Amino acid sequence: MTEQKNPRIDAKLMQAWAQQCLQQAGATEPVAAAMAQHLVAADLLGFRTHGLMRLKYNVDCLQQGQTKPSGEPQVISQRGALELWDADLLSGLYVMPQAVARAIAMARDYGTGTVLVRRTQHVAALAVYLEQAVAAGMLIQMMCATPGQAVVAPHGAKSAWFSPNPFAIGAPTLSDPVLFDVSLSMTAAGKVRKALAEQQQLPYPALITAAGDYTCDPATFVQDPPSVLASLGGELLGYKGSGLNLFSELWTLALSQWGRHQEQAGLDANTVWIQVIDPSALGASEAFQAQAQALVDGIHQCTPITASQPVRIPGEGALARRKQQLQQGIEYSPQLLHQLAKLGDKLGLDLPPCL
Amino acid sequence: MTEQKNPRIDAKLMQAWAQQCLQQAGATEPVAAAMAQHLVAADLLGFRTHGLMRLKYNVDCLQQGQTKPSGEPQVISQRGALELWDADLLSGLYVMPQAVARAIAMARDYGTGTVLVRRTQHVAALAVYLEQAVAAGMLIQMMCATPGQAVVAPHGAKSAWFSPNPFAIGAPTLSDPVLFDVSLSMTAAGKVRKALAEQQQLPYPALITAAGDYTCDPATFVQDPPSVLASLGGELLGYKGSGLNLFSELWTLALSQWGRHQEQAGLDANTVWIQVIDPSALGASEAFQAQAQALVDGIHQCTPITASQPVRIPGEGALARRKQQLQQGIEYSPQLLHQLAKLGDKLGLDLPPCL
Structure with missing residues (x-):
């Protein structure tokens, strides 16, 4: 496959280099370390559109003052098992692990712990923050x-x-562990742009044109007026995905009291809902894990549609990809390596060697 | 429309009659009252497959001992903002309002309140329990x-x-309020049976045959081996709905430590996750409501695909239906009225008159 031909770079070297870049762009050492760690973590799991592909963006945001290079998130309000934080435009890559840690601590006290973080810059893939809670035995x-x-x-x-x-x-x-991370729309803007660049149609009608037609054509996305992304469920079942999107925005934007009318259009400041549950509040942790395993085993034992493709658990592919990339280096496309090398040149930092 | 021709019966009379039927079947007065109230509530909101269409089923379950006619749910374990209840096969129609009330009380103390109820019989439409929390200003x-x-x-x-x-x-x-209640599959078994009875194809390929083909044909659902329901997202995006289903089952079955291997196959005993959030824990309640209104207003102001059909908010149609049916009586199909009259005959209770 073409994937095999891509160059590979050692994950640790790549992370150290990315951290240097981010420090060079102004981030303090702990901020840069967390940012580099979670961008590389996304690459390792295969969430490539949230990995070092976004390093330049993060460097630019630091240099242009859109992302704060230092500081700590503030607790705005709290009651028992629920806290609201304001990240004041610190990177989500730095703030999320702290918020997850706080949610874990609250779950130890109250069974559940919820932290809502508003105004946090680039969060990248939610998937990279899940294992921190899982490692503590929590959902x-x-x-x-x-x-x-x-x-x-x-x-x-x-x-x-x-x-x-x-x-x-x-x-x-x-x-x-089960690790599941999806968008609640039919597709993501990144996938549409990729299809457009490769002159491919989308595999399903995930866009809605200004005329109101569902289409697979990515060219409509750059027309004037452009097409928009459809909610999960599409033309006939989109009311389900649309309701799930409203759920997400009520639980984040409305609850954190920071809505569209208060935010600068186009800004990538996010509001994140984090909820952790400690299953040991309700019974033995091992009993919960056995129940979760029984659910996962039942899925694995389902009859696959394609005999050669066993039914998979969310996270299975990502964890296998990480294991392989930790051993053999992270795969980067030549295009991305070129872009990263250019960024390194600008910052005076040579990219680590390919394996 | 054909809907206009259906007979109508006063909601209060119908609820009182249903309560008498359930008491006649053995339920205590408070249990029967809650059961009748929430079945009729489903009819009022238009969730007809969860309304009095299921009265005979509930009467049968009471008479055959599958649903307990009296008693109270037990708290199995708890920590702070999280409780696990066992309903011991009491009706969900009776237990849910108590569990929601408890979750509301916990949210007042801890910001969030979560009650997990296992082994509860027929829960009907989740939609009918939402307003209890909403009336308390909560999500x-x-x-x-x-x-x-x-x-x-x-x-x-x-x-x-x-x-x-x-x-x-x-x-x-x-x-x-926003009221949203959907299944995480492409369709429900009830809808497949309805299509089959009406000799209609399903509007989208929501079934997977034993051969592994996605199909709109409801006849496959009663073949041997039968087709099965597809997860939301279908053939190409079903990994999203499948992950959401796993989310639901981890958060209910695994967390309540009551899984498939412990339950009798075919039994309608449910596990329900209820979580309530008090927005006043994070700021003024009115400020939250204004934010939620801004989200809803933004949806209403979107350009509709069909100019004559403004974009709707989840719950909008259901609330309008209830308003109309409270004024004009609840619509029942002649077939259902016939079935209910037969049930009444058996129990010695005449159906209220049509309006």
């Missing part, structure tokens, strides 16, 4: 919305109102 | 799974493992 649910963005249409509409709202969960089992 | 999220059932296929499978898992939310705004 985690995360949602993210972006009040400065409106690119997804509510069901029945041909204009956009929702942001691309990712939804993620993590849970421990007796074997590998 | 509510509910999920339900049924460990005795496996009718929905995980993505990539042609055999079933998940139960039909409804997902619901409610939230107050400055105007009507």
Whole structure:
């Protein structure tokens, strides 16, 4: 496969280099370390559109003052098992692990712990924050919305109102954890742009044109007026995805009291809902893990549609990809390496060697 | 429309009659009152497959001992903002309002309140329990799974493992509340049976045959081996709905430590996740409601695909239906009225007159 031909770079070297770049761009050492760690973590799991592909963006945001290079998130309000934080435009890559840690601590006290973080810059893939809770034996649910963005249409509409709202969960089992991270729309803008660049049609009608037609044609996305992304469920079942998008935005934007009318249009400041549950509050942790394993085993034992493709658990592919890339280096496309090398040149930092 | 020709019966009279039927079947007065109230509430909102269409089923379950006629749910374990209840086969129609009330009380103390109820008989439509929290100014999220059932296929499978898992939310705004209640599969077994009875194809390929083909043909659902329900997202995006189904079952079955291997196959005992959030923990309640209203207003202001059909908010249609049916009586099909009259005859209770 073409994937095999891509160059590979050692993950640790790549992370250290990315951290240097971010420090060079102004981030303090702990901020840069967390940012580099979670961007590389996304690459390792295969969430490539949220990995070092976004390093230049993060460097630019630091240099242009859109992302704060230092500081700490502030607790705005709290009651028992629920806290609201304001990140004051610190990177989500730095703030999320702190918020997850706080949610874990609250779950130890109250059974559940919820932290809502508003105004946090680039969060990247929610998937990279899940294992922190799972390692503590806990379940985690995360949602993210972006009040400065409106690119997804509510069901029945041909204009956009929702942001691309990712939804993620993590849970421990007796074997590998469940790690699930999807958007609540039919597709993501990144996938549309990729299809456009490769002159491919989308595999399903995920866009709605200004005329109100569902289409697979990515060219409509750059027309004037452009097409918009459809909610999960599409033309006939989009009311389900649309309601899930509204759920996400009520639980993030409305609850954090920071809505579209308060945010600068186009800004990538996000509001993130993090909820952690400690199953040991309700019984033995091992008993929960055995139950989770039974659910996962039942899925594995289902009859596959294609005999050669066993039914998979969310996270299974990502964890296998990480294991392989930790051993053999992270794969980067020549295009991305070229872009990263250029960024390194600008910052006076040579990219680590390919393996 | 044909709907206009259906007979109508006064909602209060119908509820009183249904309560008498349930008492006649053995339920105590408070149990029967709650059961009748929430079945009629489903009819009022238009969730007809969860309304009095299920009265005979509930009477049968009481008479055959599958549903307990009296008693109270027990708290199995708890920590702070999280409780696990066992309903010991009491009706969900009776237990849910108590569990929601408890979750509201916990949210007042801890910001969020979560009650997980296992082994509760017929829960009907989650939608009918949402307004209790909304009336207290709170947000509510509910999920339900049924460990005795496996009718929905995980993505990539042609055999079933998940139960039909409804997902619901409610939230107050400055105007009507958001009320959202959908299944996480492509369709429900009831809709497939309806299409079959009416010799109609399904509007989208929501079934997976034993051969592994996605189909609109409801006849496959009664073949041997039968087709199974597809997860939301279908052939190409079913990994999203499949992950959401796994989310539902981890958060209900695994967390309540009552899984498929412990439940009698085919039994309608459910596990329900109820979580309530008090927005006043994070700021003024009115400020939250204004934010929720801004989200809803933005949806209303989107450009509709069909100019004559303004974009709707989840719950809008249901609330309008209830308003109309409270004034003009609840519509019942002649077939259902016939069935209810027969049930009344058996119990010695005449159906209220049509309006």
